Structures are given as C-alpha cells and as structure tokens.
Amino acid sequence: MESTIRPTDVTSAIRVLFFDHTAALGGGEIALLNLVRFLNPQAVTPLVLLGADGPLVKQLRPKIDTYIWPLPSGVADRKKDTLGITTLFRIREIFGVLAYVWRLAKFIRRHDIDLVHTNSLKADIIGGIAGRLALRPVIWHVRDRIDEDYLPRPVVRIFRLLCRVIPNYVVANSAATLRTILPGGAESPGSGVLGVARVSRTAVVHDGTIVAPAQDVGAKNNELVHIGLIGRISPWKGQHIFLRAAAHVSKRFPNARFVIVGAPLFGEEEYEQVVRNLPSQLGIETVVEFTGFRSDIEQVISGFDLVVHASVTGEPFGQVIVEGMAAGKPVVATNGGGVPEIVQDGSTGILVPMGDVQAMADAICEIVANPVRARGMGIMGRQRVENHFTVELTAAKVEAVYREVLRRKGERLRPTS
Numbered sequence: 001m002e003s004t005i006r007p008t009d010v011t012s013a014i015r016v017l018f019f020d021h022t023a024a025l026g027g028g029e030i031a032l033l034n035l036v037r038f039l040n041p042q043a044v045t046p047l048v049l050l051g052a053d054g055p056l057v058k059q060l061r062p063k064i065d066t067y068i069w070p071l072p073s074g075v076a077d078r079k080k081d082t083l084g085i086t087t088l089f090r091i092r093e094i095f096g097v098l099a100y101v102w103r104l105a106k107f108i109r110r111h112d113i114d115l116v117h118t119n120s121l122k123a124d125i126i127g128g129i130a131g132r133l134a135l136r137p138v139i140w141h142v143r144d145r146i147d148e149d150y151l152p153r154p155v156v157r158i159f160r161l162l163c164r165v166i167p168n169y170v171v172a173n174s175a176a177t178l179r180t181i182l183p184g185g186a187e188s189p190g191s192g193v194l195g196v197a198r199v200s201r202t203a204v205v206h207d208g209t210i211v212a213p214a215q216d217v218g219a220k221n222n223e224l225v226h227i228g229l230i231g232r233i234s235p236w237k238g239q240h241i242f243l244r245a246a247a248h249v250s251k252r253f254p255n256a257r258f259v260i261v262g263a264p265l266f267g268e269e270e271y272e273q274v275v276r277n278l279p280s281q282l283g284i285e286t287v288v289e290f291t292g293f294r295s296d297i298e299q300v301i302s303g304f305d306l307v308v309h310a311s312v313t314g315e316p317f318g319q320v321i322v323e324g325m326a327a328g329k330p331v332v333a334t335n336g337g338g339v340p341e342i343v344q345d346g347s348t349g350i351l352v353p354m355g356d357v358q359a360m361a362d363a364i365c366e367i368v369a370n371p372v373r374a375r376g377m378g379i380m381g382r383q384r385v386e387n388h389f390t391v392e393l394t395a396a397k398v399e400a401v402y403r404e405v406l407r408r409k410g411e412r413l414r415p416t417s
Contacts, residue, residue, distance in 0.1 A: 013045045014402050015112055019104070019127035020119040021071055023054025024265050025295070026232065027319050028143040031173070031207040032119045033059050038208075038395040044402065047111060049104070051123070055295075069103070071126075072096040097126065104130035115405060117141060118167075121159065128166035137405045140167040143207075145316045145337060147180040169405050170202045171398070173317040174338025178204055201408075203401055206341070207319055208394035211326045211386055212298060225368055228259040228304040230297060230320045234268050238310030238334070239275045241357055245310075247282040248361035253368050256287065261300055263293040301327045306367055306374070309333035312355045318342050322389045325349075325381030330374045332363045342389070348381035 020032060033056060036046045048064055050057065051071035060066040072093050108116060108130060116131035117139045118124045124140045131138035144150065146159050163170060163181055172178035182202070227249070229242045239260055246258040264272045279288040294300050297320075301307060307324030309315070314337030321342050324331050331349035333339050345351040350363040367374045 013041070013043060014399075014406065015045045015047070015114045016117050016402065017108060017111070017113045017115075017127075018046055018048045018117050018119060019050075019123045019130075020048075020056075021051040021122040021126070022120065023050045023052050023056040023068070025055050025059075025293075026265055027317075028120055029056045031143065031319060032056075034208065034210070034391045035395055035398060036060070036064050038391045040395070040399060043399050047113070049107070051126075067107075069100070071100060071122075101126055101130045101133065105133035108134035108136055115139060115402060119143070121155075124159075124166070125162065128162075132166060137168040137409055138166060139169045139171060139401065139405060141171045141173070142177055142181055143173045143316055145177050145180045145314055147314075149313055150180075168201075168409075169401060171205050171401060172202065173205065173207055174341050175204050176314065176338040176341065177316045178202060201404065203397070205394060205397045205401070206338075206389055207317055207322070208389050208391035209319070209322045209326050209385065210298075210391055211382070223255065225253060225256045225305045226259060226303055227256055227306045227308060227364060227368075228261060228300070229308045229310055230261040230300065230323075231309075232266075232268075233260075233262050233264045233272045233275060234266075235271050236311060236313040237262075238312045238355070240278060241312060241355060241360060242308055242310040243275065243278045243282060243284070243288065244357040245308075245360040245364060246288065247284050248358065249364050249368070250284050250287055252365055254287075256368065258284070258288045259291060259300075259304070260288070261291045261294050261297075297323060298327065301329060304329055306364065307331045308360070308364065309339065310360065311336065311339075313337075314354070315339050321349075322385055325378075326385040326389070328378040328382045330367050330377035330381065332360060332367065334360075342384075344380075344384065348377055348384055 018032060018036060020029060022029065036048060039046055046064055047067070048060055049067045049069060051069060053068050057066055057068060104127065113136055115137040116127055118127040119141050121144055124142070128138045128140065140163065146156055148156055160181060170181060172181060229239065231237045233239055242260070243258070249256050276290060279285040291300070301324055307321070307329045309318060309321050309331065311334050317338040318333065321331055321333055321339060325348060331343060333343050333349060333351055334354040335351035336354045340351065343349045343351055350366065352359040352363050367377070
C-alpha cells in the first residue's frame with residue numbers, strides 16, 4: 001500500500017548510504033544532490049558512494065562524505081535504453097560485479113550504515129544486493145518509468161520482479177513512475193504488500209526545488225520573447241519537436257527567440273548534430289541559440305519568458321518544469337508520465353500531446369500572445385511549487401520514510417512473548 005509521508009520528530013541521526021552508479025549531472029543525480037543538501041543533519045548523516053567520477057563529486061564535496069568506487073566499465077557505460085536480453089550485465093562482467101557487491105557490503109558494515117538508499121536502476125540492483133548481504137534495510141528511489149516505451153522489455157520484466165524481492169521500501173518520484181513499477185497495483189491479496197511480504201511499503205515523493213525570488217514574467221510587446229527548453233540532448237527529450245514548433249511560432253512572432261540548453265550525456269552526439277543542423281534546414285538559424293551544458297540553471301531560467309518541455313516519451317517526473325514554475329514562468333509541456341502531476345493545464349501552463357508539433361506551436365503562441373495570462377500562469381505556478389514541490393518538503397518526506405523503515409525493522413526484530 002502507498003504511504004502518506006508526513007514529517008515527524010527525530011531522536012537520533014540515521015546513517016544513510018546513498019549509492020548511484022554515475023556522477024554525471026543527470027536529472028536523478030541533481031535530485032540526489034538537492035536531497036542530501038537539505039536533509040536535517042540532526043536527523044540524518046548522509047554518506048554518498050558513486051560508481052564513477054564526475055561533476056557531481058565536486059558539488060557534493062566537501063560538505064558530504066563522498067566516495068568514488070569505479071564500476072566495471074561495461075556496467076558503468078551502458079545506456080539503460082540499449083540494454084537487451086543480457087539485461088543489466090554481460091556474463092563477462094558478472095564476476096567483477098559480484099566482487100563489487102561484496103566489497104560494498106563490507107563498506108556498509110564497516111561504516112555502521114543504518115540503511116541503504118539507491119538512486120538509479122543499476123544502483124538499485126548492485127546496492128540493493130549489497131545492502132541485503134550487509135543485513136541492512138534497502139530503499140529503492142526509482143526515478144525511471146519501468147515501462148516498455150522507456151526500457152527494453154527484458155529489463156522491465158526483471159526489474160519489476162526484483163522490486164518484489166530486494167528493497168524493503170520503494171520510493172517513486174511520481175505516481176506515474178510507481179504505476180509502471182507495479183502495474184497490477186501495490187498490493188496483491190493473500191501474498192503480502194507488493195506481492196511479497198518482504199517488500200513492505202511504497203511512497204510517492206516528488207523531487208523538490210529551491211524557490212528563489214521570481215522575476216517579472218510574460219511576453220512583452222515590441223520586445224524579444226525568449227522561449228527556452230532545458231535538458232539533456234536526447235531523442236526522447238524532443239529537441240527536434242521544439243525546433244519544428246519554433247519554426248511555426250517564428251512566422252507569427254518574429255520577435256521570438258528560442259534557446260536550447262543542455263548537452264548529450266550518454267553517447268547521443270549523433271542526435272545532437274542532427275538537432276544543431278535543424279534550424280538552418282527550417283530557416284530559423286538566426287533566432288535559435290544553443291548554450292551547451294549550463295550549471296547555473298536558475299540564472300538561465302530567469303532570462304526566459306516561457307519554459308517548454310517537449311519529451312516524446314512519458315517523463316518520469318519533470319524537474320525542469322518545477323524549476324521553471326518556481327521562477328514564476330509559464331510552461332508548455334507534453335502531457336505524459338509524471339508531468340500532469342506538476343502542471344495544472346490552463347492554470348500554471350498548457351499541456352500538449354507528446355510529439356505534436358502543431359499543438360506545441362499553438363500553445364506557445366497562445367501564451368506569447370497573452371502576456372497578462374502568461375504572468376498569471378507564472379504566479380500560480382510559483383504558488384504551486386511553494387505548496388507541493390520544495391526541496392525542504394522532499395527531504396522531510398524522505399526522512400519520514402527512513403524512520404518508518406527502521407521502526408518496522410525494529411518491530412520485526414522484537415522478540416514475541
């Protein structure tokens with residue numbers, strides 16, 4: 001059954017090991033960074049162990065104890081959307097993975113870890129098994145939709161099965177993500193919660209963001225209107241859809257400028273080249289800018305009048321959408337995955353069908369043509385973030401999960417009379 005998580009008081013710090021297979025600054029890693037920074041230090045002592053070096057390490061240190069243990073290269077480098085019948089690991093990598101798991105289990109015991117919190121699909125398997133070997137509770141924080149439009153079918157089947165065996169608790173970043181993990185529901189009659197008694201609870205904990213003072217929003221007559229899309233450059237993120245929509249918008253609003261922020265992370269340079277060539281093919285090269293990767297997202301968003309999300313596959317959550325709303329910007333976003341849990345259609349932004357260029361162009365034009373409405377959307381979006389999607393609220397809910405897991409562990413270990 002899904003739990004309603006509410007902050008409660010704490011009596012002692014809980015030692016939590018966060019494990020992620022990568023240190024690239026993807027959405028899941030940024031969410032992890034925000035979470036560990038805002039955990040109450042009197043309630044939780046976080047340690048982070050990463051399966052690779054990268055920019056996340058610099059962001060974590062020196063405030064968080066961070067360890068780098070490189071995973072076998074074949075495991076660390078393989079993209080989740082190219083996994084095939086061999087699932088997560090190839091036979092030749094099995095022994096290296098097993099050695100890594102055993103070493104990680106020893107680390108957990110040696111550092112007196114109270115529970116293990118995994119942050120990615122590969123980390124769920126490796127860190128989950130290590131936590132079990134160390135006899136510690138395991139929390140899977142699932143930030144990917146476990147569905148065949150997002151992952152290969154064998155991986156979907158195996159992950160759903162292991163979800164019923166390895167973790168004590170499953171935290172999903174959206175209700176949409178949770179539904180893909182447990183498509184038949186969270187509870188099966190006569191077989192325990194999640195179908196296996198060992199897995200006790202699930203919870204939806206939306207990722208939060210830092211709410212800073214918002215600047216003025218909305219399109220302004222006779223001025224340039226900046227419309228931005230932020231995210232890793234990848235086919236499923238829909239930069240090509242955004243640019244094709246931009247070509248339509250540009251005909252009606254010559255003062256519109258379109259900005260693509262981001263870079264390929266996982267071997268998607270070929271798609272990036274396709275996207276960079278598209279503006280000249282569409283005749284809009286003079287109104288399109290590519291910034292590459294930017295770490296100062298708050299500053300980037302402050303320069304936009306409108307934030308666009310264009311994913312062609314259901315987004316597990318939509319962190320950039322939350323960040324745009326927090327800055328008081330109206331949004332146009334595709335209606336899939338966890339996005340409808342964030343955007344209230346017609347109120348804080350406009351939802352459009354995934355992959356529909358014309359619908360996206362029409363929605364952008366509707367907002368640009370109505371600056372008063374755009375400003376109202378931005379104000380309501382910011383209020384929604386303040387009420388539902390702050391990083392403080394995320395951290396408090398995760399802390400409550402920790403206490404519940406350890407309380408239930410204590411109950412199981414308590415001798416019966």
